[in-house]
Amino acid sequence: MNQTIEYISPDDLHFDYRNPRIAEFHPTAYTPEKEIIKILWNVMGVEEIVLSIKASGFFTNEPLIVIREDDKNVVLEGNRRLAAVKCIIDPTIADFIGFNKNLVTISPEFRDTLNALPVIFVNDRKDAWKFIGFKHINGPAKWGSYAKAQYVSQIKNEFDIPLEAIASQIGDTHKTVQKLYQGLQVIEQAENLGVFDRTDIQANRLYFSHLYTGLTYEGFRNYIGINGVPFDQAAPVPANKKEELEELLTWIYGSKKKDVAAAVQSQNPDIRRLEAVLQNTEAIHALRDGVPLYQAYEISRPKEETFEQSLLEAKRALQKAHSYQTEGFDGQNESFLRHAASIAKLADELYVAMESKYVAFKDRGKKKRLFEDD
Known part of the structure; x- marks a missing residue:
C-alpha cells in the first residue's frame, strides 16, 4: 500500500456506501450524504470523534484511506472521522433530531485547520483490506456481527481470500469467521432467489445476530438443508429448500409486503424456541397457520415436560x-x-x-x- 500522504479538501472526499458497518441500513450509491452522516452519527458514535477533534485537532499521523472510484475520492477507512469534520465545518449538513449544533461550535481559525485532511490513496480495495481488518474490526470501537459478515464476504468473494486467512488478519477464530460468512451467504442467496428482501423486514434494521446465532443450532441447519455443507460455499442452501428458506427468514424478520410480523421478537428465548419448533412437524404447521411462536413452542415440547x-x-x-x-x-x-x-x-x-x-x-x-x- 502506498504510504505517501496527500492533503484533500473534505468537500472532495465521499463516504463509502459499501462500508460494512452501515450495510444493515441499506445505503446505495444514490443515498444522500446527509443520510449517511445521520446513520454514522446515531449509530457509530461520531459525536465522540467530534469532541476528540475539537480537543486535539485532526491527527495527521492517522490519514484516511482513500480510493478513486467513479471519478470520486471514496474513503475506505475513516468514514466516522470524515463525518465529524463535515459536521464541524458545516453544521447545517446535520439537521436531524439528536444533533446538537452547539457541540460543533468552533473558531474560524480552528475551522481553517480542517480545510485539508491527510489521505493515503490505494489502487484498489484489495490493497487496503488487511490494514482495515487489523486496525478496526476488533479495535476499540468493535464491529457488530453483521458488519463483520459484510466485510468477510466482500474480501472472500471479491478477492478470493480464504476464510482462514481473513480470520487470522482480523483476530477472530476461523470457526467464527466461517459462521459469519455462511450466515450472510444464506441471506444473499435468499435475495437472489427472490424469497427475501432486506428492505422488506418489519424492523428498522436487520438483526443479523438472530440468523447468525440460529444457524449454529442443528434445528435451523437441518430445516434449510445446510448441515454438512462447506462453510465457504457461496450459495449453501439446496435448491429443494427454497420454500423453507423463505419461511425461516420470514419467521425471523417478518415481511411488510406480506403483512407478517416477525415470530422472533428477541434473540433470547425466541431463537431457541424457534429451533425446537423447526424439529417438530405439528409445531411447524401451527407456525405456518399463524400461531404465535410461544404456542408453537409449547406444541413442540414433550407433553410430560409441559405438564410438569x-x-x-x-x-x-x-x-x-x-x-x-x-x-x-x-x-x-x-x-x-x-x-x-x-x-x-x-x-x-x-x-x-x-x-x-x-x-x-x-x-x-x-x-x-x-x-x-x-
Whole structure:
C-alpha cells in the first residue's frame, strides 16, 4: 500500500456506501450524504470523534484511506472521522433530531485547520483490506456481527481470500469467521432467489445476530438443508429448500409486503424456541397457520415436560397468592372466594385423575387370581 500522504479538501472526499458497518441500513450509491452522516452519527458514535477533534485537532499521523472510484475520492477507512469534520465545518449538513449544533461550535481559525485532511490513496480495495481488518474490526470501537459478515464476504468473494486467512488478519477464530460468512451467504442467496428482501423486514434494521446465532443450532441447519455443507460455499442452501428458506427468514424478520410480523421478537428465548419448533412437524404447521411462536413452542415440547412445568407454575402462583392473602383479602370480596373455590375444584379433579392413573399403573404388574374356566 502506498504510504505517501496527500492533503484533500473534505468537500472532495465521499463516504463509502459499501462500508460494512452501515450495510444493515441499506445505503446505495444514490443515498444522500446527509443520510449517511445521520446513520454514522446515531449509530457509530461520531459525536465522540467530534469532541476528540475539537480537543486535539485532526491527527495527521492517522490519514484516511482513500480510493478513486467513479471519478470520486471514496474513503475506505475513516468514514466516522470524515463525518465529524463535515459536521464541524458545516453544521447545517446535520439537521436531524439528536444533533446538537452547539457541540460543533468552533473558531474560524480552528475551522481553517480542517480545510485539508491527510489521505493515503490505494489502487484498489484489495490493497487496503488487511490494514482495515487489523486496525478496526476488533479495535476499540468493535464491529457488530453483521458488519463483520459484510466485510468477510466482500474480501472472500471479491478477492478470493480464504476464510482462514481473513480470520487470522482480523483476530477472530476461523470457526467464527466461517459462521459469519455462511450466515450472510444464506441471506444473499435468499435475495437472489427472490424469497427475501432486506428492505422488506418489519424492523428498522436487520438483526443479523438472530440468523447468525440460529444457524449454529442443528434445528435451523437441518430445516434449510445446510448441515454438512462447506462453510465457504457461496450459495449453501439446496435448491429443494427454497420454500423453507423463505419461511425461516420470514419467521425471523417478518415481511411488510406480506403483512407478517416477525415470530422472533428477541434473540433470547425466541431463537431457541424457534429451533425446537423447526424439529417438530405439528409445531411447524401451527407456525405456518399463524400461531404465535410461544404456542408453537409449547406444541413442540414433550407433553410430560409441559405438564410438569404447568404444575410447578401453578404451585408457585398459589404460593404467591397465599403469601398475599393476609393483606390482599379482607374477607369481603366474594369473587375472590369464588376464584379460590374454582381453583380448589380444578386441583381436586386433577389430583383424582392423576391418582387414578397412578394406582392403575402400580397395579398393572400385579397378578390376578386365575380360574379354570377363564
